[in-house]
Structures are given as C-alpha cells and as structure tokens.
Amino acid sequence: MNIVRRVLPVVGLLVLIPVVAIAAAALGARFSDGPSVFFSGGPLVAGEMVTGAEPDWALARDVGTIELQLLEPPRSRRIWIAEHEGKIYVVSGYMGNTIGRLWKHWPLQAERDGRAILRVGDKRYERTLRRIMTGPMVEGVVAELRRKYGFAATPADIAAGEVWLFELAPRAGGTGGTS
Amino acid sequence: MKRFYLISAVILVAVVVVVLLVPGVAESIEARLLSWVAGAAS
Numbered sequence: 001m002n003i004v005r006r007v008l009p010v011v012g013l014l015v016l017i018p019v020v021a022i023a024a025a026a027l028g029a030r031f032s033d034g035p036s037v038f039f040s041g042g043p044l045v046a047g048e049m050v051t052g053a054e055p056d057w058a059l060a061r062d063v064g065t066i067e068l069q070l071l072e073p074p075r076s077r078r079i080w081i082a083e084h085e086g087k088i089y090v091v092s093g094y095m096g097n098t099i100g101r102l103w104k105h106w107p108l109q110a111e112r113d114g115r116a117i118l119r120v121g122d123k124r125y126e127r128t129l130r131r132i133m134t135g136p137m138v139e140g141v142v143a144e145l146r147r148k149y150g151f152a153a154t155p156a157d158i159a160a161g162e163v164w165l166f167e168l169a170p171r172a173g174g175t176g177g178t179s
Numbered sequence: 180m181k182r183f184y185l186i187s188a189v190i191l192v193a194v195v196v197v198v199l200l201v202p203g204v205a206e207s208i209e210a211r212l213l214s215w216v217a218g219a220a221s
Binding site: 009013016017020021022024025027028029036037038039 | 180183184187190191194195198199204205206208209212213216
C-alpha cells in the first residue's frame with residue numbers, strides 16, 4: 001500500500017507531462033498567424049488582401065486545404081474547399097451527433113456570424129459563410145468533394161444536417177450568417 | 180510529499196515554457212500527435 005502511494009504520484013506526473021505539453025502547443029498555436037496542421041491558429045495576418053472583382057475560383061480545384069478564419073471568434077483552421085460553377089464552398093461533417101458538435105465549434109460560430117477571412121497561398125479574401133442545406137448546387141458540390149477528397153456525403157446528408165455546407169460568398173456589408 | 184508536488188509543479192511549468200519558447204518543440208509535438216492519430220485511424 002505504501003509503495004502504491006509512492007508510485008501513483010510519479011505515474012500521474014508522467015501522464016501529466018505529455019498532456020501539458022500538448023495543451024501548451026495548442027495554446028501557442030492560438031497566437032500564431034494561421035493554423036498549424038493539427039491545431040487551430042490565430043487571426044490570418046500575412047498575405048495581400050484581395051479586393052475588387054471576384055477572382056477566378058478555378059484555382060481552388062487544385063488546392064488541398066485553405067486557411068479559414070472567422071472574425072468572431074478570431075481563430076483559424078485548415079479546411080477542405082470545393083469549387084463549383086465559379087463559387088467556393090467548405091464543409092463540416094459529423095454535425096448530426098453530439099460528439100461532432102462538441103468537437104467542431106466553427107460551423108455553429110459561422111452560423112451565428114458568418115464573416116470570415118480566407119487565405120489561399122499568400123492571398124487573403126474577405127468572405128461571408130452562408131449555410132446551404134438544399135439547392136441545385138448541392139449535387140455538384142458534393143460531387144466535387146467526392147472527386148477531390150473521397151468525401152462520401154450525399155445531398156440527403158446535407159439536407160438532414162449531418163453535414164453542414166457553407167458557401168464562401170463575397171462579403172457584402174460586413175454581416176453574415178445563415179441564408 | 181510536499182517537496183514532490185513542488186518539483187512536479189516546476190517540471191510542468193518548465194514543460195510549458197519549453198514548448199512555448201523553444202523553436203521546433205511545438206512542431207515536434209504536433210508531428211508526433213499527427214503520426215499517432217494517423218496510426219490510430221489506419
């Protein structure tokens with residue numbers, strides 16, 4: 001019993017060291033310009049802010065992930081992107097269950113305030129996230145997600161709220177949210 | 180026992196400082212985490 005009392009705190013410390021190290025790494029990422037591969041990051045600062053005419057989003061077809069930052073809260077993450085008929089979309093799976101909603105906060109935050117900044121390469125774009133559940137574009141976006149990433153969602157999943165689909169629309173007036 | 184908790188606290192604070200301030204440590208942790216997650220997922 002005495003040996004257990006001596007060993008247990010040491011084991012606890014050995015467990016705590018990697019936990020604290022991971023938490024510190026996640027905390028440090030919050031203050032960096034953009035996300036890392038695993039942790040979400042801080043506001044997107046570097047890069048030219050593109051204004052004016054809408055760019056040709058065909059460039060997104062060959063891009064693996066983009067950096068997306070919401071204005072509120074000002075945190076960024078890496079995310080898949082799909083282009084369809086000149087418009088761009090992002091997607092979040094696992095939204096139909098409690099674990100998914102606990103894990104992924106940004107879709108709910110984007111629904112409240114859709115103002116966002118997108119960074120592709122060294123260029124930044126002001127956008128508004130607009131959630132889409134149905135519509136003629138859904139089939140095409142789902143097909144593009146399947147082609148690029150092997151993502152197996154269906155339009156029915158999006159309509160049912162299992163998967164949340166957002167259009168990254170041009171920023172108009174500075175407020176966003178659901179459509 | 181009080182001494183043990185004091186040493187533990189110092190070690191944990193040192194871990195935080197090293198991860199936040201020493202270049203490359205956070206990236207190394209992330210790489211290990213990624214390989215662990217990838218291994219668990221496959």
